[in-house]
Amino acid sequence: MSLKAQDIGEDDLIQRLLGKIPIVPTSLHTGPGDDCAVAPLDEDHWQLLKTDAIVESIHFFPTDEAKRVGWKAIARVVSDFAAMGGRPQWFLVTLGIPQSYSIEKLEQLYAGMGECLQSYGGSLCGGETTSIPAGGALMISIAATGWVKKSQLTLRSTAAQDDVIFVTGHLGGSLAGRHLDVTPRLLEAEWLTSRSFPSAMMDLSDGLARDLPRLAAASNLGYQLDLSSLPLHNGCSAAQALSDGEDYELLFTVNPDRIAQLKQQWSLEFPDTPITRVGTIVRIDESMQLKGGWDHFAAER
Amino acid sequence: MSLKAQDIGEDDLIQRLLGKIPIVPTSLHTGPGDDCAVAPLDEDHWQLLKTDAIVESIHFFPTDEAKRVGWKAIARVVSDFAAMGGRPQWFLVTLGIPQSYSIEKLEQLYAGMGECLQSYGGSLCGGETTSIPAGGALMISIAATGWVKKSQLTLRSTAAQDDVIFVTGHLGGSLAGRHLDVTPRLLEAEWLTSRSFPSAMMDLSDGLARDLPRLAAASNLGYQLDLSSLPLHNGCSAAQALSDGEDYELLFTVNPDRIAQLKQQWSLEFPDTPITRVGTIVRIDESMQLKGGWDHFAAER
Numbered sequence: 001m002s003l004k005a006q007d008i009g010e011d012d013l014i015q016r017l018l019g020k021i022p023i024v025p026t027s028l029h030t031g032p033g034d035d036c037a038v039a040p041l042d043e044d045h046w047q048l049l050k051t052d053a054i055v056e057s058i059h060f061f062p063t064d065e066a067k068r069v070g071w072k073a074i075a076r077v078v079s080d081f082a083a084m085g086g087r088p089q090w091f092l093v094t095l096g097i098p099q100s101y102s103i104e105k106l107e108q109l110y111a112g113m114g115e116c117l118q119s120y121g122g123s124l125c126g127g128e129t130t131s132i133p134a135g136g137a138l139m140i141s142i143a144a145t146g147w148v149k150k151s152q153l154t155l156r157s158t159a160a161q162d163d164v165i166f167v168t169g170h171l172g173g174s175l176a177g178r179h180l181d182v183t184p185r186l187l188e189a190e191w192l193t194s195r196s197f198p199s200a201m202m203d204l205s206d207g208l209a210r211d212l213p214r215l216a217a218a219s220n221l222g223y224q225l226d227l228s229s230l231p232l233h234n235g236c237s238a239a240q241a242l243s244d245g246e247d248y249e250l251l252f253t254v255n256p257d258r259i260a261q262l263k264q265q266w267s268l269e270f271p272d273t274p275i276t277r278v279g280t281i282v283r284i285d286e287s288m289q290l291k292g293g294w295d296h297f298a299a300e301r
Numbered sequence: 302m303s304l305k306a307q308d309i310g311e312d313d314l315i316q317r318l319l320g321k322i323p324i325v326p327t328s329l330h331t332g333p334g335d336d337c338a339v340a341p342l343d344e345d346h347w348q349l350l351k352t353d354a355i356v357e358s359i360h361f362f363p364t365d366e367a368k369r370v371g372w373k374a375i376a377r378v379v380s381d382f383a384a385m386g387g388r389p390q391w392f393l394v395t396l397g398i399p400q401s402y403s404i405e406k407l408e409q410l411y412a413g414m415g416e417c418l419q420s421y422g423g424s425l426c427g428g429e430t431t432s433i434p435a436g437g438a439l440m441i442s443i444a445a446t447g448w449v450k451k452s453q454l455t456l457r458s459t460a461a462q463d464d465v466i467f468v469t470g471h472l473g474g475s476l477a478g479r480h481l482d483v484t485p486r487l488l489e490a491e492w493l494t495s496r497s498f499p500s501a502m503m504d505l506s507d508g509l510a511r512d513l514p515r516l517a518a519a520s521n522l523g524y525q526l527d528l529s530s531l532p533l534h535n536g537c538s539a540a541q542a543l544s545d546g547e548d549y550e551l552l553f554t555v556n557p558d559r560i561a562q563l564k565q566q567w568s569l570e571f572p573d574t575p576i577t578r579v580g581t582i583v584r585i586d587e588s589m590q591l592k593g594g595w596d597h598f599a600a601e602r
Contacts, residue, residue, distance in 0.1 A: 005407070005432065006400040013430055016404065020411035021425045022418070028391075028426055037426035039391055042343065049426050051393035051444055057434045090329075090340055092352035094442045096397065099307040103317065106306070110321035117323070124322045125329055125338035125350050128442075129314055131306065133358045135436035141395045141429075143352055143444030 011214075033218065034156050035083040035202055036146065046153055048086045048146040052077050056137040060180065066105040068180040070112025073140045075182035076205065078120045079248045082186040083203040084155070085193030086148030088122035096132040096139035109140070120186055122146075152193040154252075159200035159219035163253035165279040166262075171208060172236030174246035185250045191269055197262050198252035209242035209292035211251055212279075222287020225279040243292035253281055312515075334519065335457050336384040336503055337447065347454055349387045349447040353378050357438040361481065367406040369481040371413025374441045376483035377506065379421045380549045383487040384504040385456070386494030387449030389423035397433040397440035410441070421487055423447075453494040455553075460501035460520035464554035466580040467563075472509060473537030475547035486551045492570055498563050499553035510543035510593035512552055513580075523588020526580040544593035554582055 005013065018032055029046055030038035041047035054076070056062055060069045074091065081088045093113065097106065117123060122144065132139070168185055185203070192198050200219055204211050208230070216223045230241045241247075254262055259277070266275055306314065319333055330347060331339035342348035355377070357363055361370045375392065382389045394414065398407065418424060423445060433440070469486055486504070493499050501520055505512050509531070517524045531542045542548075555563055560578070567576050 003404040004400065005398045005402045005404060008404065010430055013404070013407070014428070017407060017411045017428075017430075018425075020408050021415040025424055028424065032425070032427050037391065037393075039426060047446075049391055049393055049446065051395045051427060051429045051442070053395045053397060053429050053431050053442065055397060055431055055433050058432060090338065090350055092338075092350055092444050094352045094354045094395075094444070096354060096356060096440045096442075097306045099305065101306045103304040103306060103309065103314070106314070106318060107321050110318045114322040123326055123329065124319075124333075125340060126333050126352060127315070127318075128352045128354050129311055129318075130354050130356055130440075131359060132356050132440065133438045136356075136438055137434045139397045139431075139433065139440055139442075141352070141354065141397075141440075141442035141444075143393050143395070143442075145348075145350065145446060 030155060035080040038153065041147055044150055045147045046150060048081055048084055048148055050077050050080045051141065051143040052080070053139060053141040055139045064180060066108035067112035070109040071116045072180050072182045073142050074113045074116035074122070075184050076248070077142050077144050078116070078122065078186060079182065079184035079203045081146040082184050082189035083201055083250065084148055085152035085189055086146045088120055088144055088146045090125040090145045091117060091122050092143045093124060093127040094141040095129045096136065097129060098136055098138060099131055099134065101138060120184060154193050154198050154201040156200050156202040156215045157218035159215060159221055159253040159281045160255065161221060161281055161283060162256055163199050163281040164256055164259055164277055165212070165223065165281060166252050166254060166275050167204065167231065167249050167278055168275050169249040169273055170231045170233040171247050171249065172240035172244050173233040174244045178233070179246045182248050184248060188270060188273065189250055192252065197254055197258060199255055201250060201252035204247040204249045204251050205245060207243045207245040207292065208251070209290040213290055215251060216281065216287065220284065222282045222284045223279055224282050224288055225290065229276060229278050231274055231276040242290065331456060336381040339454065342448055345451055346448045347451060349382055349385055349449055351378050351381045352442065352444040353381065354440060354442040356440045365481060367409035368413035371410040372417045373481050373483045374443050375414045375417035375423070376485050377549070378443050378445050379417070379423065379487060380483065380485035380504045382447040383485050383490035384502055384551065385449050386453035386490055387447045389421055389445055389447045391426040391446045392418060392423050393444045394425060394428040395442040396430045397437065398430060399437050399439060400432055400435065402439060421485060455494050455499050455502040457501050457503040457516045458519035460516060460522055460554040460582045461556065462522060462582055462584060463557055464500050464582040465557055465560055465578055466513070466524065466554055466582060467576050468505065468532065468550050468552050468579055469576050470550040470574055471532045471534040472548050472550065473541035473545050474534040475545045479534070480547045483549050485549060489571060489574065490551055493553065498555055498559060500556055502551060502553035505548040505550045505552050506546060508544045508546035508593065509552070510591040514591055516552060517582065517588065521585065523583045523585045524580055525583050525589055526591065530577060530579050532575055532577040543591065
């Protein structure tokens with residue numbers, strides 16, 4: 001029998017599919033594998049490009065308030081622009097809609113998207129709707145462009161050995177109901193990157209146990225995580241902080257010489273949002289091996 | 302009982318949803334309603350943005366060759382860039398994948414997308430995969446950016462009274478099997494717009510009976526169509542040419558003073574592809590009222 005989507009993880013699937021597409025041209029600064037693609041824009045800026053999708057019964061529940069679902073759909077993408085040190089600009093919304101879906105819920109969905117766009121400075125510029133066959137679930141696919149100052153572009157592949165690993169905010173608990181409360185760290189990322197604090201950065205969408213290994217691997221390095229140091233949401237365990245996913249906090253690395261300066265300045269600028277040192281970037285052969293985190297395809301196994 | 306997606310047409314649905322999103326900023330040249338959105342790029346060019354989606358059992362059959370489906374997914378978007386007088390650039394691919402979907406078919410799908418990108422000069426820069434709940438159908442959502450010289454940008458809203466309506470190629474028959482044979486008229490549109498022949502233009506994706514009224518309405522004008530003049534694919538009726546959709550030919554209007562010049566030059570440049578005069582742009586109160594064409598939501602009623 002032939003291999004099915006459920007037989008391999010999302011990262012493996014993406015690698016296999018990318019193998020079928022011709023190599024991207026050299027004019028692309030950064031292609032698949034970071035939070036956004038990075039393409040030339042003008043002398044001082046890169047253009048950022050991102051696509052993301054959420055599906056009913058996978059990323060949200062049919063009973064969730066549609067307005068909050070719409071907010072989440074946009075906020076996830078804003079979080080990816082933040083993770084590059086950039087800003088969102090133009091959004092395209094594509095809906096795959098079951099024939100029996102309520103128009104009022106769709107309108108509420110759009111209202112939530114509109115609120116999020118207004119909050120973070122993006123604009124809808126177009127979209128597409130299509131019906132889907134009976135039995136299908138609502139799919140919301142968001143594509144967007146953004147921009148970043150060349151001096152502020154921050155990738156996940158540029159961590160250095162001995163860099164200290166930080167996270168913003170608190171982790172864990174999305175599965176227990178926090179999954180619609182997406183607050184992209186756009187201001188915080190702008191502040192961090194305009195001061196060149198992060199040597200590498202990404203947003204935490206699939207859980208620290210899945211995302212930290214991605215950052216380390218992209219940088220050809222390993223990691224040591226201090227599990228006792230994780231900043232947990234009230235009532236959450238370290239296991240939840242590692243694996244629930246959908247934290248939408250920033251995961252970033254900082255040169256050890258700049259830690260004191262970072263901590264002092266941060267606490268003045270963002271007194272209500274902690275940053276927490278959770279580990280260290282190390283050589284690959286010294287790395288821990290975290291397991292867990294969220295995988296759409298593995299989740300039902 | 303509340304209103305469902307199936308109770309209203311696609312155009313009405315889009316209007317209702319757009320009403321829930323704040324007005325687009327004035328920096329956007331053209332927003333929802335044309336083949337692509339048009340945003341500032343640099344002094345001489347506009348950026349084009351487009352999203353489109355195809356769904357198994359709606360836009361293609363489960364038995365269709367995956368490679369050709371991949372080609373179609375990209376080609377539909379290239380056709381929209383052509384319709385603006387522009388060129389495709391960066392593509393983002395989002396897949397909603399049933400757990401049991403064959404990896405080999407997905408790889409073939411990507412191979413077909415890659416072939417189409419190579420043929421028309423676009424590049425993949427990123428993507429997203431998500432699983433969908435059991436019973437769902439594969440959904441392929443494509444978002445892309447492109448560009449157009451400011452002097453060549455051609456909208457669907459700029460037709461003038463007495464302009465002559467043309468179509469490229471032949472119409473009809475997509476439902477009878479031609480729906481995967483998408484050949485975007487990129488070169489032809491480039492040729493037409495670089496010579497400023499079209500006063501307005503769009504691509505024929507939902508059938509002349511649906512798309513011509515859209516072009517006329519966008520221009521605040523009406524149309525008279527000569528049904529006996531329609532260039533039909535072999536074995537197709539005028540009704541098929543009007544309503545099958547998925548022709549991906551160019552529909553454009555030309556000032557009557559330039560018809561002779563257009564016909565002469567076109568036949569030298571594209572001897573194998575006809576252009577056919579099919580009607581005239583008239584005042585709204587003189588317009589025909591075409592019915593039919595493809596509507597995803599109305600199709601199953």
